[in-house]
Amino acid sequence: MEFEVIAKCKTTKARVSRMKLAHGVTMLPTFMPVATQAAIKGLTSQQMESLGVTLILNNTYHLNLRPGLDVLKTAGGAHRFQGWNRNLLTDSGGFQLVSLSKFTTITEEGALFASPFTGEPTMLTPEESISIQHTIGADIIMQLDDVVSSLTTGPRVEEAMERSVRWLDRCIAQHNKSGKKDSQNLFAIVQGGLNPHLRDRCLDMMVARKDGVAGYAIGGLSGGEEKGDIKQCADKLPDERPRYSMGIGFAEDLLVCVALGVDMADCVFPTRTARFGVALTHSGPLNLRLSKHTKDFGPIDDSCPCPTCKDKVSRAILHHTITHETAAAHAITMHNVVFQAQVMGRAREAIIAGTFPDYLQTFFAQYFGKAGYPEWCVNALRSVGVDLLEGNPNQKVIPGTGAKWEYSDNPAL
Amino acid sequence: MAMTASTSSVSFSLSNWGPVSTTRSKIFGPRLGSLILHRHPQESDLDLSLPSTSREIRLETPTFLTSTSRGVVPHLSRDNVKRCESIRWVNVPFESFMESNPPVPTIHPGPDPLHKFLGFNQSQQIISMSARNPCDGRQLPPNGKDTVSVWTLQGVRKLTPSDWQKYATKCQPDVVFALSDTPFTDPPYSQKRMTKSIERSAQWLARLLSSPTIPLPSVILHLAGLSSSPARRAFSNSLLEPLYGPELEAVAHMGIKNLDEGVVGYSVDLVPIRMTIEAEGRKIASTNNTATPSALTPMFNQTRHLAVPLHTAQIIPLVHSSLSSLPPFKLRLINGIESPHEVLRYISKVGIDVFDAGWAQKCASIGVALDFEFPVITRKDVGEVGRLQIGCNLYDEAYQMDFRALSSSFLCQCPTCVPVSTPEGEEIKHGVDSEEYTRTTAIPTHPSTAVLSEVKGYTRAYIHHLLHTHEMSAHTLLTMHNLETLDRFFRGIRGLLTQLENSQKNEVASSLWDDEVSRFTLTYDELASFEVLETARGMWKDVDIKRGKGRLSKEKNEGEND
Numbered sequence A: 001m002e003f004e005v006i007a008k009c010k011t012t013k014a015r016v017s018r019m020k021l022a023h024g025v026t027m028l029p030t031f032m033p034v035a036t037q038a039a040i041k042g043l044t045s046q047q048m049e050s051l052g053v054t055l056i057l058n059n060t061y062h063l064n065l066r067p068g069l070d071v072l073k074t075a076g077g078a079h080r081f082q083g084w085n086r087n088l089l090t091d092s093g094g095f096q097l098v099s100l101s102k103f104t105t106i107t108e109e110g111a112l113f114a115s116p117f118t119g120e121p122t123m124l125t126p127e128e129s130i131s132i133q134h135t136i137g138a139d140i141i142m143q144l145d146d147v148v149s150s151l152t153t154g155p156r157v158e159e160a161m162e163r164s165v166r167w168l169d170r171c172i173a174q175h176n177k178s179g180k181k182d183s184q185n186l187f188a189i190v191q192g193g194l195n196p197h198l199r200d201r202c203l204d205m206m207v208a209r210k211d212g213v214a215g216y217a218i219g220g221l222s223g224g225e226e227k228g229d230i231k232q233c234a235d236k237l238p239d240e241r242p243r244y245s246m247g248i249g250f251a252e253d254l255l256v257c258v259a260l261g262v263d264m265a266d267c268v269f270p271t272r273t274a275r276f277g278v279a280l281t282h283s284g285p286l287n288l289r290l291s292k293h294t295k296d297f298g299p300i301d302d303s304c305p306c307p308t309c310k311d312k313v314s315r316a317i318l319h320h321t322i323t324h325e326t327a328a329a330h331a332i333t334m335h336n337v338v339f340q341a342q343v344m345g346r347a348r349e350a351i352i353a354g355t356f357p358d359y360l361q362t363f364f365a366q367y368f369g370k371a372g373y374p375e376w377c378v379n380a381l382r383s384v385g386v387d388l389l390e391g392n393p394n395q396k397v398i399p400g401t402g403a404k405w406e407y408s409d410n411p412a413l
Numbered sequence B: 001m002a003m004t005a006s007t008s009s010v011s012f013s014l015s016n017w018g019p020v021s022t023t024r025s026k027i028f029g030p031r032l033g034s035l036i037l038h039r040h041p042q043e044s045d046l047d048l049s050l051p052s053t054s055r056e057i058r059l060e061t062p063t064f065l066t067s068t069s070r071g072v073v074p075h076l077s078r079d080n081v082k083r084c085e086s087i088r089w090v091n092v093p094f095e096s097f098m099e100s101n102p103p104v105p106t107i108h109p110g111p112d113p114l115h116k117f118l119g120f121n122q123s124q125q126i127i128s129m130s131a132r133n134p135c136d137g138r139q140l141p142p143n144g145k146d147t148v149s150v151w152t153l154q155g156v157r158k159l160t161p162s163d164w165q166k167y168a169t170k171c172q173p174d175v176v177f178a179l180s181d182t183p184f185t186d187p188p189y190s191q192k193r194m195t196k197s198i199e200r201s202a203q204w205l206a207r208l209l210s211s212p213t214i215p216l217p218s219v220i221l222h223l224a225g226l227s228s229s230p231a232r233r234a235f236s237n238s239l240l241e242p243l244y245g246p247e248l249e250a251v252a253h254m255g256i257k258n259l260d261e262g263v264v265g266y267s268v269d270l271v272p273i274r275m276t277i278e279a280e281g282r283k284i285a286s287t288n289n290t291a292t293p294s295a296l297t298p299m300f301n302q303t304r305h306l307a308v309p310l311h312t313a314q315i316i317p318l319v320h321s322s323l324s325s326l327p328p329f330k331l332r333l334i335n336g337i338e339s340p341h342e343v344l345r346y347i348s349k350v351g352i353d354v355f356d357a358g359w360a361q362k363c364a365s366i367g368v369a370l371d372f373e374f375p376v377i378t379r380k381d382v383g384e385v386g387r388l389q390i391g392c393n394l395y396d397e398a399y400q401m402d403f404r405a406l407s408s409s410f411l412c413q414c415p416t417c418v419p420v421s422t423p424e425g426e427e428i429k430h431g432v433d434s435e436e437y438t439r440t441t442a443i444p445t446h447p448s449t450a451v452l453s454e455v456k457g458y459t460r461a462y463i464h465h466l467l468h469t470h471e472m473s474a475h476t477l478l479t480m481h482n483l484e485t486l487d488r489f490f491r492g493i494r495g496l497l498t499q500l501e502n503s504q505k506n507e508v509a510s511s512l513w514d515d516e517v518s519r520f521t522l523t524y525d526e527l528a529s530f531e532v533l534e535t536a537r538g539m540w541k542d543v544d545i546k547r548g549k550g551r552l553s554k555e556k557n558e559g560e561n562d
Helices: A045-050 A060-065 A069-075 A078-082 A094-100 A126-136 A155-176 A196-208 A228-236 A251-260 A269-275 A315-321 A326-353 A356-368 A375-382 B023-028 B078-083 B095-099 B113-118 B161-171 B191-209 B229-240 B245-250 B270-287 B312-323 B340-349 B358-365 B460-468 B473-502 B506-523 B526-561
Strands: A002-008 A015-021 A024-028 A030-032 A055-058 A087-090 A111-114 A121-124 A140-142 A185-191 A215-219 A243-245 A264-266 B008-014 B033-039 B056-061 B063-067 B089-093 B126-130 B148-152 B155-159 B175-177 B218-222 B265-269 B331-335 B354-356 B368-370 B391-393
Touching: A002 A326, A015 A326, A024 A030, A030 A055, A030 A326, A045 A326, A045 B078, A055 A060, A060 A094, A060 A126, A069 A078, A069 A126, A069 B460, A078 A087, A078 B460, A094 A111, A121 A126, A126 A140, A126 A155, A155 A185, A155 A196, A185 A196, A196 A228, A215 A228, A228 A243, A228 A251, A251 A264, A251 A326, A251 A356, A251 A375, A269 A326, A315 A326, A315 B095, A315 B113, A326 A356, A326 B078, A326 B473, B008 B218, B023 B312, B056 B063, B063 B358, B063 B473, B078 B473, B089 B113, B095 B148, B095 B155, B113 B126, B113 B161, B126 B161, B161 B191, B191 B218, B191 B229, B191 B245, B229 B312, B265 B270, B265 B312, B270 B312, B270 B331, B312 B340, B340 B473, B340 B506, B358 B368, B358 B473, B358 B526, B368 B473, B368 B526, B391 B526, B460 B473, B460 B526, B473 B506
Parallel strands: A030 A264, A055 A087, A087 A140, A140 A185, A185 A215, A215 A243, A243 A264, B063 B089, B063 B354, B089 B126, B126 B175, B175 B218, B218 B265, B265 B331, B331 B354
Antiparallel strands: A002 A015, A015 A024, A111 A121, B008 B033, B033 B056, B148 B155, B368 B391
16 A cells, blocks of 8 residues: 555544555555445446545455455455456454354354354454455455444443454454465554543554554444544544545545545435435435425536436436336446545545635535534533634534444444 | 327337248247337426437337336336336336325426436336236235226225326326226236136227327236137227227327227237136146146246246247238337246247347346357357256355356446446545545556456355345446347347348248247257256345344344434
8 A cells, every 4th residue: 555645634633645556556544435235226336436535445345255255265356356456455354253143153263153055153363354354355444343232331442442452463463474464454443432641542552553564443433422522533543554544434524534634424314315315415405205296307416526416317206216216226326326425535635725624614504504503512612712603603413423323344234 | 100199209110120031920929120219208398308319219129128127127226227128118117106196206396306316317218108017916905997006005006097097198108008908917817808808908008098288108008818818809809999089089189090000009918818828727737637837838837947837839829910900111119027037938939029038137146147149159068067047046056156247248338337437536426535635547457366357246255245235226236237138139030130131031030030939949958947046046035034124123123323
């Protein structure tokens, strides 16, 4: 991997970087659409490519079950299997083990679980996870970590954190001896769901292993924490490594994370919500199932460059077809993928132009209108020197997290 | 044969009259033709500057039309429709739009409302509009004296002939199917009902044509009479009766002397005919034990898959009785085809020009990749290896490791088998992602360890995977492939007919055609093909139940929490 920071925001921690992987360059910050089972639901790889997406995510747990490693090996890796010539990232499969299987027990050796095929006890070790990901062949691969629910307290949390560091060492060793280091890049996962003290220790230990990893993911945030955690991580992680915040997908979350110094994020939210008829726009989400769209011949968003809006597909025909015809889901999925990419692309432009704080202001004003800003967004952005209420003192502030977090690897998919 | 003055008009001409000299096969034998759609630019037309060729669509026949559901080609977003050169004629069943009143397409602003609303390209696709999905055989309440029952998600609606005329003139499709009084109550039907059916169908056609002020799209007429030969003959004859008095006045603006002169072609919907024949068979069998079901349905009584057998042998003479008295040079269209074998039969024995592609699209929806060719060239070897099926059920575990292309007999050029990447630099740009920043001009290509580098497109193994993981993309890829396979099939048919037309000896030509048809029938086993489809449908259902429904409701619950 070649990674180079090319611009930094003078106010916030936001930055623009160039990440060159085996399948081309991806400009950061970026959002990664999720192709859980080797396909963005409903779309072809050519369609994804045409949308200007250069990095997508596959889920190791799912691909390991189907099509299985033999098929992927024979196909020549997941890129070839799904006809995707750009960059690809896989997770470690550990999260789904914990979330999809009730019988998973974590031992020092690895995660012990009941095989979904035979029901027999099966062990996923850190070495095994890495070698599975080597077979899949993604440009970025993830360490296996010991995931605990963010609601867990007590000694188990510390144990998990320390085990994750030991497993990182085993992952690094496995990766180093594989001969895949020039085409695949290992990321460490910093546990986000920790108390500040433990997180600090975790960060210290992981940063110390910097030479063995190409980047850092920040995980374990699916339980609904505030993003103070992300700030702490981003502040401490080395400048010269990309930072990936797992499972972030709402536009406001993305922009706050970017402001805190995050470079990459993924989530199933934009593609999944599309299938339920929700189109994302810069003026907020639009539920096309509502009958007010029955006779609306305008496109989702006049200024959107996606194939759906450029072809002037009307809200009326989308209303007529959504949830009945898969083609409507495809059309809105393409739009939402482009919307996410636009939010991030405009962030990159603003950072380079030195206007990122202004972009935050205008985005939030347009996106939330009079509905009010999530309180945590206001607070998080204040911590990096941007006051959303500055030019907008009458704006309501909605207490709590405002929006929910969704982990990318939702088992429902 | 110019039609009414409208924004577009369709003309059809035959290039040959069947390669055989006897009169009967001249009328009902294989034939080549061209369907030409002229678009007449209007004052308001922004495309006035276009060269005249872009205002003309030419379809060589025999060919097919693509079916739509709720106004869209199933599984294809518009960008993918554009990728499919095989989609040149789409038929839009209108009934789903009757869920709102007035129907939404009728209030679409601007010219060419239906093309614009549904996103079809005026220089690429012909749009026809039918009241109902012609392949939907579900029971419906009876039609009335002046109403047809149509099916919508919100229940049954009544469509009147005058509303149908209004919708056709407002939507401006290129072709409209006249409203037909086809009963979808419990068959069989009494003679009285059939009499009413043919009378109403003729009246409703007269009503449709009586539009003096607003231009009407070209009209295709469904040949009424179902399974009754006398009724079919009577209906055709009624079309040819000279009009007089007020009836003549009503159509005076068209300059026609009888109803037949007002239509550009005829259509036959196979589904209601099959259901009627089947019901009559049951009735006879129950009153007379000597008539076994197999005697009534000689060809397909053993196939489980067909809810209603094909009854081709019985239907062909019925279609003959409709067409015998009608001018032979008009377009002939059939809806409700189930296999390529059936296409060949209706070309050989009836001289049909246009077929619906619904069956090929259905195959894509249940995981079947079509794989056949006509004339049979590359698979002449099959005699030794056993007969082939017309497609692969990609759910089958046999395809798990099959990294071959979908087509075994030729290099398919569809967007699934030969995916076309967006030209470098033409992807959507989002900001700071141009070459200036990425500093790359080309995406590196990767030497792979795989042995399959010669396959450019999506493989059977990948689609097998998508099917078993309930991924929608499977059906997208299969739809694009199946439509192209069908297009190639019809190209093959036309190619052979052209070749035979050019040969001087009609007798030889006729037997060459028959030889190729029987070679096809011998190479591809029709019954076994239906079995493949049946198995696929079962597996599709299993995966849908296992991964679809439960998953969807789960997703829905979560969606509500969003």
